[in-house]
Amino acid sequence: MDAGLRRFFWQPPRTHRDVVPERRVSFLELFYDLIYVVLIARVATVMHSHVTASSVLNFAILFGLLWVGWHNGTILHDAHGRQDMRTRALTFLQMFAIAVMAVFAPTADGEGGFAFGLAYLFFLLILVWQWVVVMRLEWDDPVYGPITRSYTMMMSVIVVGVTASLFVPADVRMWIWGATVVIFVASMALGAFTSQEGPEAGGPMATESMLERFALFVIIVLGEVVAGVVAGLGAVAELTSTVFFPGFAGLAVGMALWWTYFDMLSERPPRATVRARFAYNLLQLPLTMAIAGVGAVTVALIEGAIAVDDAANWAFAFFVALAELTVIAIGSLLRDRVALQEMLGPAVWTGLAVASLALVLPLLHPAGVILAAVLFLAMCVQWAISVRGWLRTPEGRDALAKADPTLAGEGAV
Numbered sequence: 414m415d416a417g418l419r420r421f422f423w424q425p426p427r428t429h430r431d432v433v434p435e436r437r438v439s440f441l442e443l444f445y446d447l448i449y450v451v452l453i454a455r456v457a458t459v460m461h462s463h464v465t466a467s468s469v470l471n472f473a474i475l476f477g478l479l480w481v482g483w484h485n486g487t488i489l490h491d492a493h494g495r496q497d498m499r500t501r502a503l504t505f506l507q508m509f510a511i512a513v514m515a516v517f518a519p520t521a522d523g524e525g526g527f528a529f530g531l532a533y534l535f536f537l538l539i540l541v542w543q544w545v546v547v548m549r550l551e552w553d554d555p556v557y558g559p560i561t562r563s564y565t566m567m568m569s570v571i572v573v574g575v576t577a578s579l580f581v582p583a584d585v586r587m588w589i590w591g592a593t594v595v596i597f598v599a600s601m602a603l604g605a606f607t608s609q610e611g612p613e614a615g616g617p618m619a620t621e622s623m624l625e626r627f628a629l630f631v632i633i634v635l636g637e638v639v640a641g642v643v644a645g646l647g648a649v650a651e652l653t654s655t656v657f658f659p660g661f662a663g664l665a666v667g668m669a670l671w672w673t674y675f676d677m678l679s680e681r682p683p684r685a686t687v688r689a690r691f692a693y694n695l696l697q698l699p700l701t702m703a704i705a706g707v708g709a710v711t712v713a714l715i716e717g718a719i720a721v722d723d724a725a726n727w728a729f730a731f732f733v734a735l736a737e738l739t740v741i742a743i744g745s746l747l748r749d750r751v752a753l754q755e756m757l758g759p760a761v762w763t764g765l766a767v768a769s770l771a772l773v774l775p776l777l778h779p780a781g782v783i784l785a786a787v788l789f790l791a792m793c794v795q796w797a798i799s800v801r802g803w804l805r806t807p808e809g810r811d812a813l814a815k816a817d818p819t820l821a822g823e824g825a826v
Contacts, residue, residue: 426493426500426543428550429557436622438629441504442490446626448508448515450633452479454640455518457709461644464713464725471522472709474587476702477594478533482511484694485540485568487626488618493547503539510536526583530590534575541568560604567600598695605691618690624680627697631674634705638667641708645715656715662785663711663729669792670704670736676800677760681753683746693746700739706732714781726775726784733788734768741765749808756803763795 456475460468486507494500513532517525544565551557571593578589642660683693710732713725741764744750744757770791774784803809 423499424495424497425550426489426547427495428547428554429492429561430554432492432620433622436491436620438622438625439490439496441494441501442487442626443629445486445490445504445508446483446629446633448511449479449483449630450636452511452515452518453634453637453705455515456521457637457641457705457712458519458644459522460706460709460728461641461712464710464722464728466724469706469728469731470591471587472706473702474591474594475518475521476705477698478590479511479514480698480701481571481594481597482507482533482536482540483630484697488623489540489543489547491620491623491626493543503543506539507536510539522587523583526586527579530575530579530586534572534579537568537572537575541565541572544568563600563604567597571596598698601691601695605688618694619682619685621680624682628675628679630697630701631671631679631704634701634708635667635671637705638664638670638708638711641711642715645712659714659780659782659785660711662782662789663707663714665789666707666733666785666792667704669789669796670707672796673736673740673792674700676796676803677756678740678743678747682748684748684750689746693743696739696743696746699735700743703732703736703739707736711785714785722781723775723778725781726779729781729784730771730775730788734771737764737768737771752808753803753806755805756799756809759802760795760799763798767791767795 453476456472456479459472459475486504490500490504494504510532514521514529514536517529517532519525521529544561548558548561548565551561554561574589574593574596578586581589642664646656646660683689707729710725710729713722714729741761744760747753747757750757767788771788774787779787804813
């Protein structure tokens with residue numbers, strides 16, 4: 414093979430110093446994200462048949478595991494990937510492991526746990542090897558050297574934990590997996606407080622392409638809401654209006670979550686500090702888990718369309734409340750939060766109102782369709798009030814003027 418061709422297609426990873434802030438997401442990354450669609454849908458089946466506190470916890474643990482993997486694969490490619498064969502081969506190997514995880518995900522909390530854990534371990538070993546290569550390249554870097562070393566050490570600890578989980582009973586295995594997710598979140602939070610402060614240290618966490626990937630992942634989990642509705646309706650022997658209404662009400666809540674996120678948060682960068690950028694990244698976990706949870710529980714609402722299912726109601730309400738509270742938290746981290754205060758201020762108190770309503774409604778033992786419909790209407794009010802505030806911001810007034818020049822200056826109505 415020609416030496417130049419060989420060097421081009423097998424290059425060392427980029428270092429943090431070579432990050433391209435304005436890089437657009439590649440087709441390889443889109444392909445990588447696509448396989449998570451299947452994995453998330455399969456993980457969601459943990460709550461499809463029967464919603465209990467245990468099934469909700471198992472869903473949260475499994476979703477946490479896949480999100481830790483997705484975040485690592487995403488940030489590795491964004492900060493260190495190239496168009497060469499090395500990057501492509503390692504990405505495809507990860508995708509094979511994710512596909513195997515998806516096969517065993519529905520029973521990962523039981524008999525399928527060993528195979529799921531083994532595939533996840535293989536997946537993690539690929540990631541850790543990539544981090545080790547980056548760590549060696551950046552060993553002497555005064556800013557990124559310590560960050561990469563500590564991060565690689567943390568990922569290695571998670572590998573040890575997942576390895577140990579293969580040799581214990583299923584119930585203990587789930588607790589170990591939950592602990593690995595906690596270790597990741599806690600380590601990232603600790604890193605935010607101990608890393609060198611300044612835009613340079615946290616820069617790779619908030620590039621334009623990373624913000625785009627977060628938005629794309631929200632689209633993926635919103636797809637689970639649609640998949641949940643279709644799966645629930647498809648499992649019913651006789652389709653009647655009584656069955657359709659809960660499904661469509663759950664889908665409507667998913668749509669409300671779409672406009673809440675994409676009208677207020679999508680691709681808006683966090684403040685240029687390490688803490689804000691680390692927190693912005695970590696908050697994507699509860700946000701996307703909550704949205705996926707709404708879709709998963711909608712299946713139970715459909716199956717219990719005739720009789721009230723209090724457990725499903727509580728789970729649905731919990732995920733809606735979690736999504737609202739996470740949106741508020743992310744909004745507080747935005748770089749333009751002062752300029753957007755006319756929107757973010759109302760979004761806070763309306764979001765708290767929707768979250769409170771979500772946690773009160775199940776006490777009344779409503780039918781699932783009533784619960785979902787009331788929350789959807791409340792979120793419509795939230796959106797209307799928040800967007801009305803957005804029209805008063807400089808950004809909103811500019812958008813209004815571009816849409817209709819005759820309305821310029823009337824954004825405060």
